[in-house]
Amino acid sequence: NAGVTQTPKFQVLKTGQSMTLQCAQDMNHEYMSWYRQDPGMGLRLIHYSVGAGITDQGEVPNGYNVSRSTTEDFPLRLLSAAPSQTSVYFCASMAISGSGGSPLHFGNGTRLTVT
Amino acid sequence: DQQVKQNSPSLSVQEGRISILNCDYTNSMFDYFLWYKKYPAEGPTFLISISSIKDKNEDGRFTVFLNKSAKHLSLHIVPSQPGDSAVYFCAARSGGSNYKLTFGKGTLLTVNP
Numbered sequence: 001n002a003g004v005t006q007t008p009k010f011q012v013l014k015t016g017q018s019m020t021l022q023c024a025q026d027m028n029h030e031y032m033s034w035y036r037q038d039p040g041m042g043l044r045l046i047h048y049s050v051g052a053g054i055t056d057q058g059e060v061p062n063g064y065n066v067s068r069s070t071t072e073d074f075p076l077r078l079l080s081a082a083p084s085q086t087s088v089y090f091c092a093s094m095a096i097s098g099s100g101g102s103p104l105h106f107g108n109g110t111r112l113t114v115t
Numbered sequence: 116d117q118q119v120k121q122n123s124p125s126l127s128v129q130e131g132r133i134s135i136l137n138c139d140y141t142n143s144m145f146d147y148f149l150w151y152k153k154y155p156a157e158g159p160t161f162l163i164s165i166s167s168i169k170d171k172n173e174d175g176r177f178t179v180f181l182n183k184s185a186k187h188l189s190l191h192i193v194p195s196q197p198g199d200s201a202v203y204f205c206a207a208r209s210g211g212s213n214y215k216l217t218f219g220k221g222t223l224l225t226v227n228p
Contacts, residue, residue: 033216
């Protein structure tokens with residue numbers, strides 16, 4: 001059981017380049033989300049999705065796009081990379097239950113450096 | 116506005132002693148709280164959770180206490196082990212169809228042998 005898989009593990013971009021961070025889960029979870037972790041800032045929500053075809057913005061969405069065409073995949077696109085987007089990015093998924101009492105399952109992260 | 120606060124960036128304890136990690140929240144709509152542990156170069160892993168209808172939840176060496184009136188929760192680890200050394204994140208979610216999880220900034224726990 002792979003859980004949440006993120007690729008690549010590391011990436012270096014130049015300012016202005018675009019790229020897509022991949023995220024896939026094999027647990028049939030309806031909910032998927034992207035967080036970024038920065039020193040002293042904790043985990044901040046970028047975008048999330050409650051099912052295929054449904055996405056919404058989190059706390060820090062600017063500069064990022066997402067789409068959810070399948071239950072399994074939730075890619076994060078950086079349209080024009082900026083040094084401020086240097087961070088560690090985590091994808092997470094969760095089963096949606098009536099009580100809301102399910103934990104998020106995280107991938108191992110993508111470390112992105114923008115020069 | 117930080118809705119989930121972990122005011123201690125770091126905590127150091129001796130092996131075998133109790134570790135107490137604290138978390139405060141401001142949003143009274145939060146009704147489900149979780150603790151995550153994170154090792155370097157890995158994703159956060161779920162540790163323990165508590166619903167707002169409870170004031171205590173225990174799982175082995177880990178116990179989470181919730182004080183709703185004070186909007187405060189704490190994670191107790193007894194006895195602490197060197198392998199518990201990690202960053203611990205407190206997180207909270209409001210009810211209904213809001214599945215977004217809000218995290219604190221984390222506390223680095225170091226357990227010394």
